[in-house]
Amino acid sequence: FLKDRTAAITGSTSGIGLAYARALAKEGANLVINGILPPADAEKLRTDLEQEFGVKVVFSAADMTKPAEIAGFIAEGEKAFGAIDILINNAGIQHVAPIDEFPLEKWDQIIAINLSSAFHTIRAALPKMKEKGWGRIINTASAHAFVASPFKSAYVAAKHGIAGLTKTVALEVATKGITVNAIAPGYVWTPLVEKQIPDTMKARGLSKEQVINDVLLAAQPTKDFVTVEQVAALAVFLCTDSAKSITGTTLPMDGGWTAA
Numbered sequence: 001f002l003k004d005r006t007a008a009i010t011g012s013t014s015g016i017g018l019a020y021a022r023a024l025a026k027e028g029a030n031l032v033i034n035g036i037l038p039p040a041d042a043e044k045l046r047t048d049l050e051q052e053f054g055v056k057v058v059f060s061a062a063d064m065t066k067p068a069e070i071a072g073f074i075a076e077g078e079k080a081f082g083a084i085d086i087l088i089n090n091a092g093i094q095h096v097a098p099i100d101e102f103p104l105e106k107w108d109q110i111i112a113i114n115l116s117s118a119f120h121t122i123r124a125a126l127p128k129m130k131e132k133g134w135g136r137i138i139n140t141a142s143a144h145a146f147v148a149s150p151f152k153s154a155y156v157a158a159k160h161g162i163a164g165l166t167k168t169v170a171l172e173v174a175t176k177g178i179t180v181n182a183i184a185p186g187y188v189w190t191p192l193v194e195k196q197i198p199d200t201m202k203a204r205g206l207s208k209e210q211v212i213n214d215v216l217l218a219a220q221p222t223k224d225f226v227t228v229e230q231v232a233a234l235a236v237f238l239c240t241d242s243a244k245s246i247t248g249t250t251l252p253m254d255g256g257w258t259a260a
């Protein structure tokens, strides 16, 4: 049902972003994908997606800490496909440390990638969406848009910020056929989660098993990781006509985490 649509997804070479790309391509959308990947691997991913789903795919190496490159990411997509119809802000990184030891450059990098990049993509993509009178903006938030965990100050601040940005833009475009929502996953098993295990072991003095069971899944009443396919399926639903009255929300998919 997305055959004449184009989806641009930041941070879509891995994890949840790649799952969004695959799920939207399966529905026929052309893609603008993005992420940090060696050029040969990016080209392979691009052609693999084109062949598997029979859609057109553009890869952008835009660094989501750099506003000019982010504007270029949207411009590249508009040049290739005319407009971005579905914008998914998903690029994100994590750093785990007590706030009084939190590296300054990590704070700036997390705020830039996890929060400010969404401001830059939205402001660049909106004019064409408004012209077409149709658009879907989906931000990847987190359970950390609602609740905090210690040692994740930058990440929690950025994700709370994403929830606020989502509400604000939704109100600004409410009459334009454009919906703006965020998806707030609990723990999803991806490289981002895997990579934070060693730092959490260090910060809390725990073993790997203790971090997985007592820290990560401790917060998740289902005691099960969310899957990237489940998150992507919600994004696909948000692109349907049935979802056109859902706007300005941050939708939890967290195994009950934020119910507790």
Ligand code: NAD
Binding pocket: 010, 011, 012, 013, 014, 015, 016, 017, 034, 035, 036, 037, 062, 063, 064, 065, 090, 091, 092, 093, 113, 114, 140, 141, 142, 143, 184, 185, 186, 187, 188, 189, 190, 191, 192, 193
């Ligand atoms: P991941 O590490 O698998 O993927 C992150 C993606 O972002 C990759 O494609 C990477 O190349 C890209 N990226 C990183 N820095 C970038 C930069 N400077 N410029 C452009 N691209 C960059 O992580 P993931 O777990 O799939 O996370 C995706 C999103 O989901 C993030 O916003 C994350 O905060 C959020 N999230 C993840 C979980 C989880 O448990 N994994 C839970 C809630 C929210």
